[in-house]
Amino acid sequence: MESGATALKRFRSLTMGGMTLPDYGFYVISAAAVVLLAGEAVANPTAFVQITVFGVADGAMYALVALGYTMVYGIIELINFAHGDVFTMGAYISGAILGAFSINENSFTAVNLVALVIVFPMVMLFMGAINITIERIAYRPLRNAPRLAPLITAIGMSFVLEGIMFMWKGPASIHFPDILPHGPGFQTTIYGVFVGFKDVFVVVTAIFLVALLAIFINRTRLGKAMRATAQDRDAAQLMGIDINRTIAATFFIGALLAGAGGMIWGLYYNNIFYNLGFRTGLVAFTAAVFGGIGNIPGAAIGGLLIGLIAAYSDSYVGSKWTEIVIFGILIGVLVFRPTGLLGMRVPEK
């Protein structure tokens, strides 16, 4: 009686015409989905473009959170379950600080702009600091423990963060100040497709932040150190890289993005609740796996694609099915193509 692992290995190594069977499965399913989608697009192009617009905005936010998951996994092979709650806390903290300004929710005033410009970097740095602290007290002591230990700690930390937000603002959903320009004058209909300033803002900001990340990773010393540590921790240490500092920096940068993502989510939806991060984190993690865990461009692409898939599923399949679709993708990727779309980047053994 074969064990499941052996059976899976055998399944994965079956080849047919040069490509493994699992890869075939992956491509066939993807092709079928694309064909069905194309059918819908042709049938009602305006609706298709509209859904795509919303999907891209959602995807941008998932991408920002997915990047944090992928970077941490890439460097210490930990699924940081608390990351979704770092994202939510970013929304909570930015909402609280914005409340201190005399912002106007009905028109875009100079105070709104000033508040936006000040609070954005503030909340990013704040969440970065919080994440470094979490890493220091919860994960670093367990760095050489069996892999299950930091995983469970991360789950526990997730509940601790949710509990803190629950006690702070209560269980009901909270209104996040609507300070971005909105309403007539800041929205338009192009060939029947509704696009608002907020949709554009989300995408542009996300692209900007991801671009900054790319420059950082590829052009700075610390970025190089992060890539080296992710590739081979011992060799990096031999080359004189301070591992603790590098890992802390990874958590810091992941939280910068998640904190920004949280604030963007709040600005876009104007409604947050204490366990928003639970589902958002799981979806973002799925996106990171989909793109290739540990792979930074993969996480960004994965986030975007998951956002689009969720939007298409909501409209074309039915919103009741969307959870099944998204997490079905997670299972499908792990079974058929565990390296994800762009390939994994995990430490060499």
Next chain:
Amino acid sequence: MVRARGLTVLIAATVVAFACGSTSGGPSGSKGTIKIGSDLPVCTTGGQATANGVKFAVDQKNAAGGVNGYTILYQSFDDCRQGAYSADAGVENVQSMLGDSKFLGMVGPYNSAVAKAEIPIAAPQHFVMISPANTNPCLTKEVKPPIPACTFHAADLRNGNPNNYWRVVTTDDYQGPAMADYFYKTLSIHDVGIIDDSTVYGVGIAGAFEAEFKNLGGTVAGHSEYQKATTSDWKSILLNLKNAGAQAVYAGGTDDQNICIPRKQMKDIGWNAPYGGGDGIETTNCIDQAAGNELNMYSTSAGADATKIPGAKSTIDAFKKAFPGPNDFGGYTMQAYDAANALMAAIGRSINDANGGMPTREQVRAEMAKTKGFVGVIGTYDFDQNGDTTLKIVSIYLIQQVSDPSQSTGVCGSKATTLCYVWKDQVNYASS
């Protein structure tokens, strides 16, 4: 010898303490205490406002000498978990009350899903439940077509026990159609999109609305369900409805399931259309959720508006004096007041049945079933053998800008304090 003396003193002290304890909390000469409880989602503004109604009734009764010489002790139980009503929490609360023999009845619950879980537990103990707000019809009766058939049945909930459940409000098989009639005939809306929050109440009332709306000849552009835990964005749903030709949206659900956030998002997508719902949206939390798009929202309430009943004004004024906070008075405060008074009246009659002694729960239940011609703040009514009120009035409210919020009997927003539900119309189904 010293030890025996010490023991005697101890026993004497204990006896005295017990003797004093049995009459504590009441005026001297009170025959004892009877407890009534309420099981309401007091973590929400609406739930707390409802509990205030019970407390007001009990305080008034005690100040007037209690019920046949007994002081009523009122305990408010919270059936919230994580910010929303929970059937499990409700069941635990009822079990607490059942375990304490001094509890002879309760006002509540507020949510139909909680009642569905509580009735089977309370019925075998003949424990009286009077709800100020449950509107799902299947809790007491079967529905008639075209309303979709009940997925659970009143008889099964009671499981052979005599009826122990009453309500002072009418049911969704009237509430949903009332809004359907109002949309179709009064507002001339012939194409509507429907969303519901997947709960017992939301699905029920949205289904009743849809059935009546189609019966009148209207078109339903779409009917979408959502789940609170996984939905932040209703824009796709709303755009689909708008593009399918909907002229308005009907929302079946409660504010703790975020039913009014889609209203706000309608503004984000530039869709200017009326938004209707049941009593679940006639709340302060809902007005808050609609942030910026409150006007042009309609709701129904499963009962008459208290301002339409002569004689209710003095009670409302007295209440507002005792509870002066801006959100202390809610859509079900007066219903809870009536429910508490109906319960206390039944307890009073059952004390007579028990010849002045402490009545049993069955005696209270039997007396409750005999309630006739009850004069309440929301009207004068009987209860039928199913536990339903004979008052079948549905009121319709519209959110408007109000100059003096304290004069409005509909609820107002907590930040937008001048945006309140204002009574527009009522429909009386008793004659049909």
